[in-house]
Amino acid sequence: MLTLRIAAGVEAASLVILLLNLFTAHLSTITSLGGPVHGMAYLVTIAAxxxxxxxxxxxxxxxxxxxxxxxxxxxxxxxxxP
Structure with a gap:
């Protein structure tokens, strides 16, 4: 359950960061780092x-x-x- 809690939090937070980046500065470093982090957190969430x-x-x-x-x-x- 702890793994699921952490992965779900990282997934949601990384999506918020990616969307904020998309609608504001659109920095490629945030996109190139945040995309894989979000994808991995998404897969870990499903597996957990x-x-x-x-x-x-x-x-x-x-x-x-x-x-x-x-x-x-x-x-x-x-x-x-209960």
């Missing part, structure tokens, strides 16, 4: 969600780029509440 015993809906939510990991975390935490 599939490793957690969760509902199929949480797994499908993880596939949504950007906020899917955070949505999957929310779905998993709601499912595990």
């Amino acid at each position: 969600t599939f490793l957690v015993p969760a509902s199929p809906s949480a797994r499908w939510l993880a596939v949504i780029p950007g906020i899917g990991g955070l949505l999957a975390l929310r779905r998993i935490s709601v499912a595990h509440q």
